[in-house]
Structure formats: C-alpha cells, structure tokens
Amino acid sequence: YLIPYNFIKISKHNTLVLAQRGYFKDSTFVNYLKYLLYWKEPEYAKYLKYPMCLYFLDLLQYEHFRREVVNSQCTKFIDDQQILLWQHYTRRRTRLLQTAAEQTQHANPQNNGIVQPKVP
Numbered sequence: 001y002l003i004p005y006n007f008i009k010i011s012k013h014n015t016l017v018l019a020q021r022g023y024f025k026d027s028t029f030v031n032y033l034k035y036l037l038y039w040k041e042p043e044y045a046k047y048l049k050y051p052m053c054l055y056f057l058d059l060l061q062y063e064h065f066r067r068e069v070v071n072s073q074c075t076k077f078i079d080d081q082q083i084l085l086w087q088h089y090t091r092r093r094t095r096l097l098q099t100a101a102e103q104t105q106h107a108n109p110q111n112n113g114i115v116q117p118k119v120p
Contacts, residue, residue: 015056016075024066033060052082 023029039045040054048054059065068074 015060015069015078016072019066019070024060024069030066033057037061052085 018024018029036057039048039057045051045054069078
C-alpha cells in the first residue's frame, strides 16, 4: 500500500527524472502506471493530500505525453500552470470565505458573526 501511495503522491514531481532515465520506454513500467489507476477509486483517493497527482497519472497513460515530458521546457510549463492554478484556487477560496463571513456578520451583528441556534 505505501509504495504505490508514495509513488502516486510524488509522480508529478518525479516525472522529468523518470522520463530522462528512460522509464517511460519500459513496457513493464508503463503497465505499472496503468495498474496505479486504482488510486482514482474513492476508497483510495481519499487518502491523497494532493489529488492533482491523479491528473498526472492520467496524463502518463498517454505515450505522447510520456515522450514530451522528457523536454525540460514542457515540464517547466506544467509546473508554471500548476502554480497558477493553485494561486487562482487560493484567491478564489479566500474571497468565498470572506464573503460568507461578511454575510454571516451582517445577518447577526449583535452576535459578532456567531450564528446562534434558534430555540423553539
């Protein structure tokens, strides 16, 4: 369980290293990548801290992606896109939380934003 878990968890970060060392040309390794798809099942995916790694596992199923990822410019582009996605998600999530807090505070100004249960 731990070996596949650790591999899935770091697969995005080690993609370039694996590609440069020729692992993606090895049919046994490619079969292992197919085997790892079971991590997409909810009973396994719930243990992953960064579910984005499942997206990279999907990409690694395609020979074209495995060939292109050897190029460090391709890997840099992927890294940049992932950072932009995280930044966008973080900003959006922060805005949503601030809006919800403001709405709660305006609805119950006497309770300092704390929602009190209604007693019948």
